[in-house]
Amino acid sequence: MSLALIDKLHLQARKTSEEDVGKICSSLTALFGVPEKSSEATALMRQLFFILQAKETSTRLPSGLIFNLINAVMVRDRGRIKECLLCERILQEVFPLDKKFDPELAKLNEKIPSPIHLWMCQDIESLSKLFAKAVRWLKAQDLEWEAERKLFTFLVGVALIHPDLLSADRVRSVHERVGSWLLGAGLYQAPNPYSSNPFRKDQNNPVTEVDGTPSNNIFTVLSIGQYYTDDQLVNIFSFSMLYQWISNSYHGLLINNSYPMEPGDDASDLEKDDELDLYRSQPQRIRSSSRSSHVSKNSDDTASPTSVASVEKTPVTKTWSADLSKSSRPRTPVRKAQSLVTEGDGDRFSLSVTSTASERLTTEFKNSSPSDTVWLTESGETSERPVSTQTTLSLSEVPRSPNPKAAMDTEEVKRELTKHVFEPLIGRTIDYCFRLLDQCDRKPKNQSDVELLNACQLETVKLLEFVCRIDGAQIPRVFRELKRLMANCTQDDRNPKLLIAILQFLVNHSKAVAYDCQQELNKLFHGVLSRNFDQTAVSFDIVMFVLDNLEKLTHQYHVMAIYFPNIFKILAWNPHTFISDFQDILPAMMSSVTSLEVFHTLVDLPCMTVALEVIERTKHLDFTSLQPVTDEQPTRALDAFKNAMFRPMFNFFTRSEGGHGDTIDRLDQFHTSIQDMVDLPRVLVCYQSAALLLRTWFSVILEEVDQDFVSRLLPVLTGAYRSCVRHTGIQERYAENHSREHSASAQEVSSDCRPTAR
Amino acid sequence: MVHAFILHTLFPGSCKVLFYKIYGRSGCTSEDNEGTDSARPERGNIDYIASQVHSEFQFRRSVTNRSVEEEVQSLSQEDQLPQFELGFLRLPAEALYSEEKIVVWLGTGNTCFTLVCHKNENRTIAEHVLKILIRCTQDYLRLLNQPAEASLKGERMCLILSRFLPDGTLVFMNHRVVRSIERELELLIKT
Numbered sequence: 035m036s037l038a039l040i041d042k043l044h045l046q047a048r049k050t051s052e053e054d055v056g057k058i059c060s061s062l063t064a065l066f067g068v069p070e071k072s073s074e075a076t077a078l079m080r081q082l083f084f085i086l087q088a089k090e091t092s093t094r095l096p097s098g099l100i101f102n103l104i105n106a107v108m109v110r111d112r113g114r115i116k117e118c119l120l121c122e123r124i125l126q127e128v129f130p131l132d133k134k135f136d137p138e139l140a141k142l143n144e145k146i147p148s149p150i151h152l153w154m155c156q157d158i159e160s161l162s163k164l165f166a167k168a169v170r171w172l173k174a175q176d177l178e179w180e181a182e183r184k185l186f187t188f189l190v191g192v193a194l195i196h197p198d199l200l201s202a203d204r205v206r207s208v209h210e211r212v213g214s215w216l217l218g219a220g221l222y223q224a225p226n227p228y229s230s231n232p233f234r235k236d237q238n239n240p241v242t243e244v245d246g247t248p249s250n251n252i253f254t255v256l257s258i259g260q261y262y263t264d265d266q267l268v269n270i271f272s273f274s275m276l277y278q279w280i281s282n283s284y285h286g287l288l289i290n291n292s293y294p295m296e297p298g299d300d301a302s303d304l305e306k307d308d309e310l311d312l313y314r315s316q317p318q319r320i321r322s323s324s325r326s327s328h329v330s331k332n333s334d335d336t337a338s339p340t341s342v343a344s345v346e347k348t349p350v351t352k353t354w355s356a357d358l359s360k361s362s363r364p365r366t367p368v369r370k371a372q373s374l375v376t377e378g379d380g381d382r383f384s385l386s387v388t389s390t391a392s393e394r395l396t397t398e399f400k401n402s403s404p405s406d407t408v409w410l411t412e413s414g415e416t417s418e419r420p421v422s423t424q425t426t427l428s429l430s431e432v433p434r435s436p437n438p439k440a441a442m443d444t445e446e447v448k449r450e451l452t453k454h455v456f457e458p459l460i461g462r463t464i465d466y467c468f469r470l471l472d473q474c475d476r477k478p479k480n481q482s483d484v485e486l487l488n489a490c491q492l493e494t495v496k497l498l499e500f501v502c503r504i505d506g507a508q509i510p511r512v513f514r515e516l517k518r519l520m521a522n523c524t525q526d527d528r529n530p531k532l533l534i535a536i537l538q539f540l541v542n543h544s545k546a547v548a549y550d551c552q553q554e555l556n557k558l559f560h561g562v563l564s565r566n567f568d569q570t571a572v573s574f575d576i577v578m579f580v581l582d583n584l585e586k587l588t589h590q591y592h593v594m595a596i597y598f599p600n601i602f603k604i605l606a607w608n609p610h611t612f613i614s615d616f617q618d619i620l621p622a623m624m625s626s627v628t629s630l631e632v633f634h635t636l637v638d639l640p641c642m643t644v645a646l647e648v649i650e651r652t653k654h655l656d657f658t659s660l661q662p663v664t665d666e667q668p669t670r671a672l673d674a675f676k677n678a679m680f681r682p683m684f685n686f687f688t689r690s691e692g693g694h695g696d697t698i699d700r701l702d703q704f705h706t707s708i709q710d711m712v713d714l715p716r717v718l719v720c721y722q723s724a725a726l727l728l729r730t731w732f733s734v735i736l737e738e739v740d741q742d743f744v745s746r747l748l749p750v751l752t753g754a755y756r757s758c759v760r761h762t763g764i765q766e767r768y769a770e771n772h773s774r775e776h777s778a779s780a781q782e783v784s785s786d787c788r789p790t791a792r
Numbered sequence: 793m794v795h796a797f798i799l800h801t802l803f804p805g806s807c808k809v810l811f812y813k814i815y816g817r818s819g820c821t822s823e824d825n826e827g828t829d830s831a832r833p834e835r836g837n838i839d840y841i842a843s844q845v846h847s848e849f850q851f852r853r854s855v856t857n858r859s860v861e862e863e864v865q866s867l868s869q870e871d872q873l874p875q876f877e878l879g880f881l882r883l884p885a886e887a888l889y890s891e892e893k894i895v896v897w898l899g900t901g902n903t904c905f906t907l908v909c910h911k912n913e914n915r916t917i918a919e920h921v922l923k924i925l926i927r928c929t930q931d932y933l934r935l936l937n938q939p940a941e942a943s944l945k946g947e948r949m950c951l952i953l954s955r956f957l958p959d960g961t962l963v964f965m966n967h968r969v970v971r972s973i974e975r976e977l978e979l980l981i982k983t
Contacts, residue, residue: 040801041806084944152815153817191959275961298979493964569880719851
């Protein structure tokens with residue numbers, strides 16, 4: 035299919051008149067909900083969607099059709115899921131809707147809170163109500179996994195888009211649920227849901243590790259089973275969204291000034307939600323019955339299919355508890371007690387949320403340090419109230435407390451308060467992450483899981499890093515684990531992305547464990563970067579790492595001043611991709627010592643690109659097959675590279691560290707020798723990028739220029755001009771791009787400095 | 793939860809968005825949206841991102857010396873997916889959205905699969921999910937050979953996305969999870 039055909043189709047769609055759209059809509063309205071005409075209706079919907087998506091302006095649809103669409107989205111007929119999804123997509127195209135549809139949309143708010151509400155629900159008040167409902171519903175233990183997934187995704191979405199809706203009690207209650215999802219999933223596979231044999235006997239196979247050995251530790255996203263139970267699927271989804279939830283809810287709570295107590299967040303409110311019953315898992319449904327290994331809450335449920343799983347769950351818990359005590363990783367006594375308590379009152383008894391949760395809190399407080407006593411008192415008073423109100427301590431109350439912490443500044447207090455909200459989740463997140471890291475040491479049986487393993491390692495390190503930001507007390511043990519991991523990935527250059535993630539942890543937290551990560555940073559910006567600048571993902575991660583830590587890398591670790599020539603390799607190789615990023619990075623590379631060398635590096639950036647190209651091409655080249663070297667001036671870059679006189683120039687342009695001189699003496703000769711490569715697309719784009727960066731360079735200089743620097747700069751500028759003028763071949767492009775930038779900025783510099791020079 | 797999924801063309805010339813889906817709300821343009829019934833700012837953002845990726849891909853094509861014909865030819869080989877080009881773009885804060893976003897894209901000769909991610913999202917898992925989406929859309933829509941199918945059979949695209957990118961979530965799917973979703977899809981597509 036050619037572009038011309040696609041163009042033609044798009045043009046047709048765009049030109050569709052309102053009348054024609056009207057016709058499609060009226061036929062569609064007539065066919066809506068007529069079962070025997072469903073395929074015609076689908077065809078019309080496809081057509082309508084195609085037109086709407088292609089149009090540049092939004093189109094108004096007749097009210098009748100919109101009512102039908104909203105209704106289809108609301109009912110969500112399981113048998114017609116494809117059509118429902120398309121209806122949703124069409125609605126998205128015509129959003130926001132007219133006010134007259136508000137009552138209809140309000141009905142949608144009575145349904146299970148799901149991500150669709152994030153864009154459909156226009157007013158913050160309804161969203162707030164939905165948020166409260168989602169938190170409430172989440173406490174119901176017997177929901178279908180799909181419903182639980184939707185609720186959690188909705189909560190993550192709210193934390194992302196409307197962090198102002200978050201409150202400590204709600205977030206804490208979500209944490210408790212998520213924590214039990216993470217560590218509470220069963221270890222046995224689900225029976226085959228597609229088997230139609232009524233006499234089959236479900237075999238209780240345990241899930242396996244990625245290398246095929248049976249698993250007897252915490253279930254994670256890396257546990258392999260033929261089929262998964264509901265709780266295992268929820269485990270997979272909750273881990274997938276964990277970082278987003280933790281980071282967004284943490285930032286949300288920090289920016290909220292007080293933690294309002296929401297009335298009606300009570301678990302007993304669950305009874306009011308009739309709608310909730312629709313989402314409870316029912317044993318007769320194939321999917322949920324076969325997939326549920328949730329521990330059943332009724333003792334008379336033992337005859338139901340779920341009983342197998344519930345019986346199996348006990349030894350699993352035991353194994354894990356036993357594992358805990360055997361674990362080689364030291365745990366603080368507080369953590370240990372907490373883990374065991376958590377495990378004990380996890381899924382099994384959690385229907386009586388109120389009592390178990392307050393018990394847990396009491397236990398936690400018994401274990402907490404004296405500095406936390408304020409919490410004991412606060413929650414001691416409230417412990418008879420439902421769990422959701424236990425941490426509702428508004429900031430204004432804090433200064434009145436007799437605790438010495440009252441003297442702390444508000445920011446500190448806020449962090450302390452927020453840390454407390456995260457307590458139910460922190461320990462469990464770390465346990466899950468450590469378990470994942472152990473699993474990542476195994477060799478996957480299935481090749482397609484290799485990439486997943488890498489992603490898991492990265493996610494784990496990111497999560498651990500964030501958890502340590504919330505609770506500094508966790509840094510030492512996380513540090514020990516990550517140090518081991520780092521030793522692995524610095525030994526062989528196998529996983530640079532992981533190294534970068536670990537370095538992020540070190541940059542943020544190494545102070546707490548009195549560790550200096552300078553050496554590791556040097557490794558990244560020297561060897562690892564030199565070997566991987568041509569790897570898209572690695573170079574992007576390095577650029578992101580630099581941008582995120584610019585301040586520390588510049589002033590604390592002095593990486594930017596030392597390794598800027600190496601960092602420029604990323605740009606020289608990808609001049610199109612990273613130009614705007616380097617405009618942000620460049621000023622950090624410039625100091626009174628380095629600015630001139632940076633200037634030369636920018637002017638010579640195309641030479642760096644050529645040198646890198648040549649080195650890349652000669653990697654697999656047999657030098658003996660090339661023509662012997664002569665004394666004549668080489669005119670091909672490859673010949674120059676072979677030539678002992680020129681080789682040092684290539685080495686200079688691809689140097690890793692700054693401070694070895696500004697540029698080379700025989701630059702003209704070098705330019706002549708690489709003429710055959712200056713028209714390469716990468717080199718051409720590099721000229722443009724270098725010109726843009728020179729503009730940035732000059733703007734920084736203009737702001738901070740002093741007389742001494744100008745006196746050093748002016749001869750350099752004249753030299754660069756001379757070189758431009760003398761060389762026509764390469765410098766046509768300089769003339770086009772550089773010189774224009776140069777002359778304008780240089781004039782500015784000199785005029786700026788004239789008064790001072792006098 | 794990613795911000796958006798975009799499917800667009802990579803042919804030289806103009807870039808056509810074939811399918812897109814926005815998850816959640818952008819956060820910054822909600823105010824701009826009000827009162828601008830006809831302008832569709834979010835659609836403009838999608839087009840802009842697609843064109844940026846398109847331009848980056850043209851650059852990559854030129855530096856690797858590949859011709860469009862070669863790329864399209866590699867698509868005609870049955871039961872074997874062609875080589876994909878992977879790329880990332882940073883959208884600085886306030887450029888399009890109030891917060892920084894990262895674009896992860898995976899493309900071949902004529903079609904590109906692009907995810908607009910929030911900054912803290914795992915880019916390796918985004919790449920993993922994109923690969924799964926490519927394989928699946930190739931199975932059910934022959935998308936690499938007939939890119940326009942994505943716009944013409946929107947309901948299939950919606951269904952595939954709803955399973956492998958449920959509500960925009962990048963799920964850590966091991967090969968068994970992928971397999972069970974594929975089986976479920978097989979049944980759903982037939983109905």
